Amino acid sequence: MGYAFAVDEVAGAIADPVRRRILVMLREERLPAGEIAERFAISRPAVSRHLRVLRESGLVADELVGRRRFYLLRAERFAELAGWLAQFAAPAGWERRLDALETEVYRTRRGRARDAVAERQAKNDENQENIA
Template identity: 70%
Template sequence: MDEVAAAIADPVRRDILVMLREQRLPAGEIADRFMISRPAVSRHLRVLRESGLVRDTLVGRQRLYELDASRFAGLVEWLDQFVRVTGWEHRLDALETEVYRTRRERRARGPADHRQENTA
């Protein structure tokens, strides 16, 4: 998990991961999308490869990189404890839904029905 967190700490590496989310890309094409040097992009790709977030395959003279999202599982599981601190979020969402439903029903009944409800 620490290795993955360290790898995604850099914005260039995060951008590379986003690029690889949809398709495999050759190293040269990845490098062309940045204003930094090719050797710098190569170093970022090496960090991502060593962390297990990307795999590379040699196809002819091209090295293709692809995302291995399975490595995020441990980090996602750890982060989840902060996202779902309590069950309150779910309960508050249910309460909000109920409030909106009640308001909708009251509007549909009209003001006369609302007055009768308050006097009963």
């Protein structure tokens, strides 16, 4: 019902730079655990635990295909935290748009992801890489 629990988990998950980089990776395409781990300097088990945190927070889902486990984003959870944030910087009408978002985004996400957002966020991707 309430926000609090979900916000707590999601905020905690997002607080780590490695986990944020993983989320950015998954924005483009679903990826198997191994391929995600390869892109980091840290060990594979370390990445595996970050993936668990993301799973438990609900920000990502996992899907077994053969001996590989693919990870993919779950957009709804992001909307929840965005909703919590909105109370601090909300112009009139914001929440109505947000409500529409929560129900609409999920099915249209993959199609939209490439056009408007991808370009504008390209530079952010670079910054994410530099986080160490």
